[in-house]
Amino acid sequence: MKSFKQTYYGWWIVGAGGIVQWYTSAVFWRGFQAFVPHILGTFGWSSGATGGAISLQRSESGMISPFVGALLDKYGPRKVMAFGVFVTGCGFIYMSQMQTLWQFYVAIGLLTLGMSFGTFIVFVVTVANWFFRKRARALATLMSFSAIGGLTLPILVASIETFGWREMLMAIGIGFWIVGFPATLVMRRRPEDHGLLPDGAVTGDEESNTGKSSHVTVFREHAITMRQAIKLRFFWQLAIVTSLGQLVSSTNLFHFSALLEYGMTTALAATAAGAVAIGDLSGRAGVAVLGDRFDKRKLLTIAMIMQTVGVAGLAGINATIIGVNLGLWPLPLFVVFFGLGFGSSIPLRLSILGDYFGRKSYGSIVGLTSSVNAIFGAAGPVLVGFIHDINGSYRLGFTTLAVMLIISIPLALGLEPAGRVAAKARQITRRSYGERTSVRSSN
Numbered sequence: 001m002k003s004f005k006q007t008y009y010g011w012w013i014v015g016a017g018g019i020v021q022w023y024t025s026a027v028f029w030r031g032f033q034a035f036v037p038h039i040l041g042t043f044g045w046s047s048g049a050t051g052g053a054i055s056l057q058r059s060e061s062g063m064i065s066p067f068v069g070a071l072l073d074k075y076g077p078r079k080v081m082a083f084g085v086f087v088t089g090c091g092f093i094y095m096s097q098m099q100t101l102w103q104f105y106v107a108i109g110l111l112t113l114g115m116s117f118g119t120f121i122v123f124v125v126t127v128a129n130w131f132f133r134k135r136a137r138a139l140a141t142l143m144s145f146s147a148i149g150g151l152t153l154p155i156l157v158a159s160i161e162t163f164g165w166r167e168m169l170m171a172i173g174i175g176f177w178i179v180g181f182p183a184t185l186v187m188r189r190r191p192e193d194h195g196l197l198p199d200g201a202v203t204g205d206e207e208s209n210t211g212k213s214s215h216v217t218v219f220r221e222h223a224i225t226m227r228q229a230i231k232l233r234f235f236w237q238l239a240i241v242t243s244l245g246q247l248v249s250s251t252n253l254f255h256f257s258a259l260l261e262y263g264m265t266t267a268l269a270a271t272a273a274g275a276v277a278i279g280d281l282s283g284r285a286g287v288a289v290l291g292d293r294f295d296k297r298k299l300l301t302i303a304m305i306m307q308t309v310g311v312a313g314l315a316g317i318n319a320t321i322i323g324v325n326l327g328l329w330p331l332p333l334f335v336v337f338f339g340l341g342f343g344s345s346i347p348l349r350l351s352i353l354g355d356y357f358g359r360k361s362y363g364s365i366v367g368l369t370s371s372v373n374a375i376f377g378a379a380g381p382v383l384v385g386f387i388h389d390i391n392g393s394y395r396l397g398f399t400t401l402a403v404m405l406i407i408s409i410p411l412a413l414g415l416e417p418a419g420r421v422a423a424k425a426r427q428i429t430r431r432s433y434g435e436r437t438s439v440r441s442s443n
Helices: 001-007 010-030 035-043 047-075 077-096 102-118 120-130 135-150 153-163 167-185 204-209 233-261 266-290 296-316 331-357 362-391 397-406 408-413 418-442
Strands: none
Touching: 001 362, 001 397, 010 102, 010 120, 010 135, 010 153, 010 167, 035 167, 035 233, 047 102, 047 120, 047 362, 047 397, 077 102, 077 120, 077 153, 077 167, 077 408, 102 120, 120 331, 135 266, 135 331, 153 167, 233 266, 233 296, 233 331, 233 362, 233 397, 233 408, 266 296, 266 331, 296 331, 296 397, 296 408, 331 362, 331 418, 362 397
C-alpha cells in the first residue's frame, strides 16, 4: 500500500466526496428551488403540497440515517455509496417523467433513499475516520464543496428556462451516475486498514525504517458508544441546537420564490439566492482555519446568532414596519449572515460529535443525530408552505422561524466540555456494570 503513503489518502477521500457533495448541492440541496416555480406552474400544485414532499424527504432521510450509519460502521463506505448513487440517478430520471402529485412524492422518496446511502453521511463518517487532530479542517473542506454548489444556481435557472425542467432533471440523473460511481472507488473505511494513522501520521516502526525518531504518535480520543450517548444530556442538547438550524435551512426550497414575491426580478432573485453560497462557503472555510484552534462550542454559538440574523433579514426584505418600508436594506443580512451561520454550523456539528464521542460508533451517532435533525427539518417546509397558503405571503413564515431560532443561542452556549461528558459516560458504564453484577449476585 505504498501509494497510500506518498500523499495522505484521507485528502483524496475529501476531494472525491467533495465533488459529489458539490454536484448534489448544485442540483438538489440548493438547486432544487429553481425547479419549484416551474413545477408549480406546470401542475398548479400548492406550496403546501410541494413543501410536504420536501418534508417527506427530510423525515424519510432521518429514519434511514441510523441504518446508514450502522451499515457504514460495519461494512464500510464503498458498497453503501454505490447503491445510493444508482438509486439517486434513477430518482431524478423518474422525476423528469412525472405527471401527478403522487409520482412527485415517489420521486422524492427515491431521491431520499439514494442520497441517504450515497452522499452526506457516507462522506462525513469516512472523512472523520481518516482524521483526528485535523478533523474540523477536513470536514469543513468537505462541506465547502456543498457551498460552492450554491454558486451555480443562476446557471441552473438559466438552463431550465432554456432547455426545460424535464430535460434538465433527466440530464442531472445521468450526470449523478457519471460523477458518483468513480467517487465510490476512492472510498476506504479507516487508515489503520492500510498501515496508517489518522491525519497522515506514521507508526513507530515506519519512523525507525526511515532513520527518524522512533517516537510513536499516540491518539487519545473518547470512545463513547451509541448506548452511552443517548443517555447523555449533551447529546440531546446539541441535537436540539442543530435541529433548530435544520428547521430553518430546510426552507431554502422557498427562498427563490419568496424573493420573487418580495418584488425582485428573476435575475436578481436568482443572484441573491445563489449568493448565499458565498457566505456559506466563507463559513465552512472559516471553520477549516479556526475550528481546530478555538472552542467549537463558542464558534457554534456565533454560528446560530448569525443564522438568526440571516433569516430575520430574509423576512424583512421590502417589509413595512411602523409605516417605514425597509426596501432592500435587509437583503445583505440575509445573503451574508444566513450563509455564514448555516455554513459554519455544519462542520462544527460534525467535528464536535467526533471530538466528544470518538470514531468507534461515529457513523451510528451521526445517523441518530441526523434523525433528530430531520424531524425539525421536515417541519420547516410544511410550516412555511402552509403559512403561505393561508396568509398569502412567505414573510410571516420566515419571521416565525427567526423567533424560534433564538432558542438555539443559549443552548449552544451552555454545552458541556468534552472531558465532563466523557466522565459522565464512564459513570453510566460503571453504573450499568454494577447493576448487572447485582442482578447476577441476587440470582
